[in-house]
Amino acid sequence: MKTILVLFGGCSTEYEVSLQSACAILGHMDARQYAPLPVGITREGQWRYFPGPLFHLETGDWQDQPACVPCTLSLDRGARQLLLSDGRRLPFEAVFPVLHGKNGEDGTVQGLFELTDVPVIGCGTLASALGMDKVRAHLLASQAGVRVPKSAVFSRGADLAAITQAAETLGYPLFIKPVRAGSSFGVSRAAAPDQLPAAVEEAFRHDRELLLEEAVPGFEVGCAVLGSETLTVGAVDEIELSEGFFSYEEKYTLKTSRIHCPARIPAEKAAEIQAVAKRIYRALDCRVFARVDLFLTPAGEIVFNEVNTIPGFTVHSRYPNMMRQAGVDFGDLLHRILQLGVGA
Template sequence: MVKVLVLYGGTSSEREISLKSGKAVAEGLKKAGYAVEVLDVNKDNLAEISRIKPDVVFNALHGKYGEDGRMQAYLDLLGIPYTGSGMTASIIGMNKILTKKILTCENIPTAEYVVIKRKGFVPEDVSSIMDKLGCPLVVKAPTQGSSIGTHIVKNAEALREAINDAFNYDDEVLVEKFIAGTEVTAALLGNEDPVVLPIIEITSANEFYDYQSKYTPGMCQHIIPARITKKAETKVREISSKVYKAVGCRGFARIDFIVDKDDQPWVLEINTIPGMTEMSLVPDAARAAGMSFEELVDRIVKLALQ
């Protein structure tokens, strides 16, 4: 019997979501016939990974220290296979600024943006940002997930406040031109030749798909199939595969888009360890493709063992 160690919890701002993902994954793997152990990771218990001697690690850590390449590098040193992307792709995917640079380099459509550094930033800078990008704008803390540190702003004062809030998480802040449209997401499964699962449209009770909307029952809807044209869906699928390969992902990932009124999809970000809770998008997409949760986690483990 293959022994799987599920890493979950951790110390990032997404700890609570990771705990839920990890518990769901562990239950799914047990039902799929694996021998499962779990580890709530912190800096004092990393040696437990070697002691347990898993055949493979299922990494359900979200955010810093689990999703950002550090855990991937540690597992590489130990020689233990693990689910999801490797160190380099994880570093890129976790940092929205690095992701934007890769997208731009690969001519993949993404919103125009600027990067603000804490050192040297003065309140007067907001005028030049608005002159360049217009308004509304989206402000993001680049290394946070679950929309933590993300704001949609519509005036200079709100922009100043949002940038200062994002500086609570990072020393750099990403400011993007706001694009109106339909928010959709594409989940992908595979290594060199990923399969794009059914596209999901996301609606939210709040202004955008923020932390509260994501994790509060009844505050969002996952609509399958997405209410976009066939032309737009084809573009989303093509661009998703291109992003996955450009970043160097493997195993599974999720790519978020806005589709504008002209059927043009714009990439928002990539998630290299997407949520696996009862409200998460990847399990929903898999279910729409006829795949149970147990079959999904089994498939992800098998991709890691390849």
């Protein structure tokens, strides 16, 4: 039996989503093969060993439980131990980071564990950092022969007049995005020049760089990819929007949008999207699992959007649903991910 450190929570804006994903993963791990070692990171960044019941994760009050013990990771290379404040040392074989957004999905945590020679279940440091960085991910996707949106990049402190000129060149409407942020945080859609200054300010609240990006016509599609050497792809899904864009609120409430899985597109186009998703997955050095998001234009053109290296992982999330449509249920999917990660 292998002990897996399941790391959840974190001091990012996607804290609650991480708890929901971790709860689903912990609840579906095969107890005959894996022993979970749950470790939560509080909103303030403190590490806690959490041996408590799953319903505390569901309600979000896990860190208030008396059973939680302050802990830290042994930095001795190859030790693979969790050091508890009460003196205990808990060994483990691999880590499963279930952290969304900054300080978890962006390569920071992956680098920490790779430094100490701990196998990471999921994408490594490089792929995680690239997946969070829209500009560098787009550059690599373009080099791989995939069309990317027209864009312009600016650093904090840039002259607003220069940003305004670039926006005029791209044309309205357009999107203003932080270069590094998750779940559409800091993203705005500007339909006219008077909406640009507030959108720029909001993007710079989340990152030191912003991206002006053309509004690609059509709709968003996604593809789940599983594997390291041999790749398995899930069914392509489609996001139907009635207004606005796929913001953080829309992603988790679906108030004005719907997700169709499989997507309402011809089988040939779905196969083409799956092939492009695999090409991007390889180009960004992804491994174990990730979700590739793209746009499909009215002319049938496939345009790269982004890669989520730790997508939402509840039983109702997009990634497991895509794989379920391809014949891989949640339990089997989790088993395959653990096998791939532990053997990485």
